[in-house]
Amino acid sequence: MAIMEQQSKLEVEDVSLLVVVIDLSTEQPFLQDDKLSLTHYLNAIITFINSHLMLKACNRVAVIGSDYCRNKYLYPDEKNKLNIRQTDSQYEMFTLVEQTIRNNVKSFFNDDSSKDDEDEPSKLPSLISGAAALGLCFINRIEATFMSKDNLNSRILIITGSLDFSHQYMSLMNVFFAAQRQNIAIDVCSLEAELKLLQQGTDITNGHFLLVPSANLSGLVQYLLWVFLPEPPLRKHLIVPPPVKVDYRASCFCHKQLIELGYVCSVCLSVFCKFTPICMTCHAVFKSHILLPKKIKKRKVNSGSPMSVSGSMRSK
Amino acid sequence: MDEEEGNEYRWESGYEKTWEAIKEDDDGLIDSAVADIIQKSKRKRQEERMQNARLGMMRHLILVLDGSDSMLDQDLKPTRHLCTLKIIEGFIEEYIDQNPISQLGIIVTRDKRATMISELGGNAKKHIAALKEHFGNQSSLSGEPSLMNSLNLAINSLHMLPAHTSREVVFIMASLTTCDPGGIHFTIQNAVETQLCCSVIALSAEVYVFKKLCQMTGGKFNIILDDKHFRDIVYQFVEPLTVSQQKEASLVKMGFPHHLNIDEKEAGSTLCACHLDSQKPPATIGYFCPQCHSKYCELPVECSVCELVLVSALHFAKSYRHLFPIPPFKQLNVQETSASCFACAKLLKSQDKYIYECQRCKNLYCLDCDVFIHDSMHLCPGCVSDQNLLTTQIDSPPNPS
Numbered sequence: 001m002a003i004m005e006q007q008s009k010l011e012v013e014d015v016s017l018l019v020v021v022i023d024l025s026t027e028q029p030f031l032q033d034d035k036l037s038l039t040h041y042l043n044a045i046i047t048f049i050n051s052h053l054m055l056k057a058c059n060r061v062a063v064i065g066s067d068y069c070r071n072k073y074l075y076p077d078e079k080n081k082l083n084i085r086q087t088d089s090q091y092e093m094f095t096l097v098e099q100t101i102r103n104n105v106k107s108f109f110n111d112d113s114s115k116d117d118e119d120e121p122s123k124l125p126s127l128i129s130g131a132a133a134l135g136l137c138f139i140n141r142i143e144a145t146f147m148s149k150d151n152l153n154s155r156i157l158i159i160t161g162s163l164d165f166s167h168q169y170m171s172l173m174n175v176f177f178a179a180q181r182q183n184i185a186i187d188v189c190s191l192e193a194e195l196k197l198l199q200q201g202t203d204i205t206n207g208h209f210l211l212v213p214s215a216n217l218s219g220l221v222q223y224l225l226w227v228f229l230p231e232p233p234l235r236k237h238l239i240v241p242p243p244v245k246v247d248y249r250a251s252c253f254c255h256k257q258l259i260e261l262g263y264v265c266s267v268c269l270s271v272f273c274k275f276t277p278i279c280m281t282c283h284a285v286f287k288s289h290i291l292l293p294k295k296i297k298k299r300k301v302n303s304g305s306p307m308s309v310s311g312s313m314r315s316k
Numbered sequence: 317m318d319e320e321e322g323n324e325y326r327w328e329s330g331y332e333k334t335w336e337a338i339k340e341d342d343d344g345l346i347d348s349a350v351a352d353i354i355q356k357s358k359r360k361r362q363e364e365r366m367q368n369a370r371l372g373m374m375r376h377l378i379l380v381l382d383g384s385d386s387m388l389d390q391d392l393k394p395t396r397h398l399c400t401l402k403i404i405e406g407f408i409e410e411y412i413d414q415n416p417i418s419q420l421g422i423i424v425t426r427d428k429r430a431t432m433i434s435e436l437g438g439n440a441k442k443h444i445a446a447l448k449e450h451f452g453n454q455s456s457l458s459g460e461p462s463l464m465n466s467l468n469l470a471i472n473s474l475h476m477l478p479a480h481t482s483r484e485v486v487f488i489m490a491s492l493t494t495c496d497p498g499g500i501h502f503t504i505q506n507a508v509e510t511q512l513c514c515s516v517i518a519l520s521a522e523v524y525v526f527k528k529l530c531q532m533t534g535g536k537f538n539i540i541l542d543d544k545h546f547r548d549i550v551y552q553f554v555e556p557l558t559v560s561q562q563k564e565a566s567l568v569k570m571g572f573p574h575h576l577n578i579d580e581k582e583a584g585s586t587l588c589a590c591h592l593d594s595q596k597p598p599a600t601i602g603y604f605c606p607q608c609h610s611k612y613c614e615l616p617v618e619c620s621v622c623e624l625v626l627v628s629a630l631h632f633a634k635s636y637r638h639l640f641p642i643p644p645f646k647q648l649n650v651q652e653t654s655a656s657c658f659a660c661a662k663l664l665k666s667q668d669k670y671i672y673e674c675q676r677c678k679n680l681y682c683l684d685c686d687v688f689i690h691d692s693m694h695l696c697p698g699c700v701s702d703q704n705l706l707t708t709q710i711d712s713p714p715n716p717s
Contacts, residue, residue, distance in 0.1 A: 062661075071701040073661045079654075130701030133693060137659035140688045168706065170640070173633035174695040181692060204630070248628035249572045260574070260606035261624075263567040266374055266480035268639060269417075269632050275567060284565035287479075 016231050017060045017142055017154040018052050019135035020045065022074070024108060025067040025126045028161030030191050036217040044221035045159065046101060050094045051229060062138050063101055065108050066131035068124040073134070074104040125162035128198075129171035132156055132186065136178055143182075153231045154184050155207070158198065159224075161191035169197065176201040185232045189224065191217060196247070203246040206232065210241060253281060359644060371638055372482025372559040374568070375418035376436060377411070378470045379404065379486050381451055383426030384461045386491040386520070388454065392543050396490050396519055397454060399543050404488075405444055407550050412440040414554050414638075416616055416631035421473060423466050424451050427459035428495045430466035436473060438616050461489065463525065464496035464503045467514070471503075475510045479564040483512050485535075486553055489526060490519040500525055504532050513557065517549055556638050571619070571626045573603040573612070588613040589620055637694040645672035645686055657682040659689065659697050674698050677705055 022045060030036045045063075053059050063075040077100050084096045139154040146152050156179065165172060179186050185207040188198045194211055202209040212223050227240055249258045252273040263272045268282040278285055381400065392399040411420055420443060421436040434446035450456070467485070474483040485507075494500070507514060507529070515535035516526040522539055530537040540546040585598035589610040602611040608622040616627045648671045655671075656663045658679035664671055672686040673679070679698030681689065689696060699705040 069703055071697070076661065078656060078661060078663050124703055127701050127703065127706065129695075130697050130706075133695055133697035133700060134659055134661075136693060137657075137685045137688060137697060138661065140692075141660035141662060141684060144684060168700065170633070170636055171695050171700040171706065173630075174637060174693060177634060177637075178693040178695070200630070245575075248575065248630055250627075250629035250632065259572060261569070261571055264570050264632075265565065266568055267565045269373055269635055271632070272567070279565065279567075286567050287564050 014056075015058045015060060015146075015152050016052070016056065017062075017139060017152055018049070019062045019064065019138055019154070019156045020049060021064050021066055021128060021131040021135060021156065021158045021160075023067070023126045023128065023158075023160035023162055024065045024105065025162060027068070027123055027125075028192070029163070030161045030214070030217055035214060036191075036220065040218065041220070042102070042105065044224060046098050047221050048224040048229070049097060049101075051225060053093055053097065054091075055229075060142060061097065062135065064131045064134050065105065066126045066128055067108075068126055071127055071131040071134055072104070072108055073138075074108070075100045077104060124167075125165055126160065127168070128158055128160060128162070128165060129168040129175055132158060132175045132179075133171070136175065136182070136184065139182070139184060153233065154182075155187060155232060156184060157187045157189065157228055159189045159191070160195075160198075163193050163195075165195060165197050172197055172201060176204045179205045187228050189228065191220070194244075199244050200246050200248070203243065208235075208240060209244050359647075371556040372484075373415075373417070373556060373635055373638065374481045375415055375484060375556055376421075376474060376477055376481050377418065377484040377486060377553065378421045378423060378436070378474065379488070380423045380425060380430075380466045380470065381488050382461045382490045382519075383424040383451060383457055384491045385458050387457050389490065389520075392519070392546070395454070397457060399546070400488060400490075400519075401447070401452060403543075403547050403550050404447065406547075407554070408443050408447070409440050410551065410554050412438060412443075414634070415556065416634050417625075417627055418556075422447060422451075423469055425461040425463075425466040426457065428462045428465070430462055430469045432469060432473065439614075460493055460495040461491050462496055463487075463489075463494035463529070464498060464500050467503050467507055467529075471506055471510050471512065474512060478566065478568075480566045480568070482557060482559055483510065484553075484557065485512055485514045487514065487516045487526070488519070488550075489516060489523070492520055492523055494523075494525065504529050508532050515553070517546070519546070569624065571606045571624045572628060573606055573615070573626050575603055576601070586611055590614065590617060642690065642694060642696050642699075643675060644690070645674050645681060647671075648673050648680075655680050657685055659685040677702055 022042075031038060031041075049061055049063065052061060061075065062073065065072050065074045075097055080103075082096055082099050082103075084092050084099065086092055087095065135156045139156075143152055143154070176186065179201075184205065186201050186205040187207040188195065188202050188209045190198070190209070190211045192214070195209075199209045201207070208227055210223060210227050212220060216223075230238055247258070249260060250262060250271045251258050252262055253270045254272050254274070254276075257273065259271070259273045263275055264270070265272070265279040265282065265284060265286075267284045268279060270279055270281040272280075276286075381404070387395070387397040387400070389396050408420065411418070416438070419436045419438050420434075421432065422434040422443060423430055424433050425431075431450070433450040434443045437443070466487070470485045474485075477483060496503075512533050513535050514529050514533040516530055516537050518526060518537070518539045520539075522537075527537045529535070536552075538549045540549060585600050586602070587598050588596070588602050590612050596613075599613065602613055603615055603626065604611055605619045605622065605624060605626055607624050608619065610619060610621045612619070612626060616625065616631055618625050650664075650671050653664050653671065659681055662682055664680065664682060670683055672681045672683070674681070674696050677696065677698035679696075
């Protein structure tokens with residue numbers, strides 16, 4: 001009954017825009033260990049995208065491929081538009097989406113021009129933050145063509161098997177805050193690990209985080225259809241995995257440890273777990289009224305080096 | 317939009333010139349021309365924003381609102397008062413959202429007096445509620461404003477703050493007069509000595525003493541043209557100001573509390589320290605101060621028991637974008653191109669007048685994406701799609717000098 005009411009609110013013309021970010025890094029552990037082949041992985045995603053397009057005739061989709069050195073649109077491809085004719089009575093749109101994605105994935109792997117000259121591929125994780133930023137720009141472009149933003153539900157789904165995105169912290173955070181302001185949900189489907197940073201993102205933007213158990217990777221399509229197919233307004237009526245608990249403690253810049261009590265530089269907002277006289281990040285010299293008496297005491301005990309240290313600090 | 321341009325008075329140049337600048341496009345519409353003008357002024361401001369400048373990240377800003385009867389004038393629609401109210405409400409939310417570890421206070425001056433209607437704090441809802449209660453009613457507007465009284469009140473509440481924070485006062489004045497009980501120049505001198513940065517937004521015309529105040533304290537004096545311009549000026553104060561190099565730096569002790577959900581059967585629900593006096597029902601979820609274990613339902617907050625500032629890592633992440641602004645893109649005037657926008661995959665056609673290029677990653681962007689990237693995302697998608705540029709971006713910290 002409740003779903004019926006909700007659906008009457010969701011107008012028939014409401015369009016759902018889905019941006020899928022696919023991690024195409026060959027370094028993903030599930031590809032390395034042969035738990036899931038690339039073909040199987042792509043097939044699952046294409047099936048999911050087709051199901052999304054099947055829900056409503058006006059639903060839109062964009063697909064972005066990402067690896068450690070570039071991000072590229074796989075669909076839509078406005079430069080080389082395929083001319084699709086109906087073949088085995090399949091809906092033309094499905095054939096178009098599938099063919100475009102497959103062609104572009106092929107060229108994604110063949111086009112090595114942008115990769116580094118070194119022969120061995122980098123172990124760095126994919127540039128997911130850039131891909132999600134592209135997704136936001138794409139959503140912004142589509143939104144501009146709609147008279148009222150209420151008619152468009154947009155979301156981003158990130159499917160990744162990479163392990164650690166901590167070096168993209170700042171850019172990912174910017175993406176999450178931008179998505180939050182635009183009311184765009186970011187969903188993450190992780191194939192390998194509990195990605196703390198991306199969990200924060202799903203928490204900020206009211207999206208879902210799902211870790212597919214490594215034993216069940218071959219059933220990826222089922223997980224995708226089950227959790228990520230319903231649009232965010234419909235999800236509250238469904239029983240989906242409970243939201244993950246996210247830890248928002250800061251980690252200190254000096255030892256990279258999570259802390260509860262810390263010291264923050266007033267100039268660059270670096271976090272330290274202990275008091276330091278000079279900020280390691282921006283080299284600002286801190287004045288401290290608490291520290292001074294200690295220094296004087298030291299000077300009395302041994303008149304040698306500590307004096308020159310404290311003296312040089314103040315003169316800076 | 318810019319008053320300093322040329323030596324003519326505004327009423328001499330008038331509206332004719334603005335209309336001359338507007339050209340109809342192929343469909344006979346002027347929308348694109350108007351958007352163009354707004355776009356140009358935005359770009360100008362972007363370029364003014366210096367990189368690697370030292371910013372006052374922990375801000376304390378006091379808004380002084382004119383509550384005199386000159387707020388009732390109808391030159392802004394529907395009245396100056398309602399227009400201001402609407403803009404200020406939006407500003408408070410934006411300010412708190414963009415500067416999560418900063419604080420805001422509101423003073424209203426009417427009947428020759430000044431009252432603090434909302435003490436310095438970081439809770440947008442509280443400020444807006446206070447604003448509606450004390451400034452929302454038209455009938456409360458009466459008498460004359462007092463610059464001196466409100467300035468004194470602002471000095472009193474700001475002078476005790478630690479030296480590393482920025483102390484800003486923004487006056488929104490509709491009246492052309494001020495009623496002061498003593499010599500205003502002494503008060504201005506006082507403000508200079510307490511290192512206040514006072515800015516005035518005048519709703520009617522230039523007033524000597526307001527301008528003098530801004531000059532002495534290093535603030536900006538603005539006169540509004542219309543409601544859109546008013547909004548534009550007010551929203552400039554969302555961005556943190558650059559501060560002098562002599563400003564002290566210090567390490568501030570802060571707490572990063574856990575978000576805990578105590579099992580109801582185990583400990584039962586408890587009241588939070590921030591809502592002791594209100595009717596909020598006890599809850600099991602809350603943040604606990606790592607120093608004294610008092611409970612709060614929202615962050616950021618200053619612990620009312622041990623005065624520790626409690627924040628979460630997210631608040632810092634939000635502030636970092638001020639420290640690492642993305643440089644403005646270079647405008648290219650390309651006639652024919654087969655390229656597509658890097659960010660949104662739109663084909664760049666000849667009818668797109670301008671194409672923008674990021675100077676770091678050399679990717680091309682369309683106008684819409686340029687605006688979106690600089691206004692909302694604060695992140696160049698091209699630069700973060702390149703492993704080398706990504707790492708250099710993080711390694712270059714803001715320069716303190």
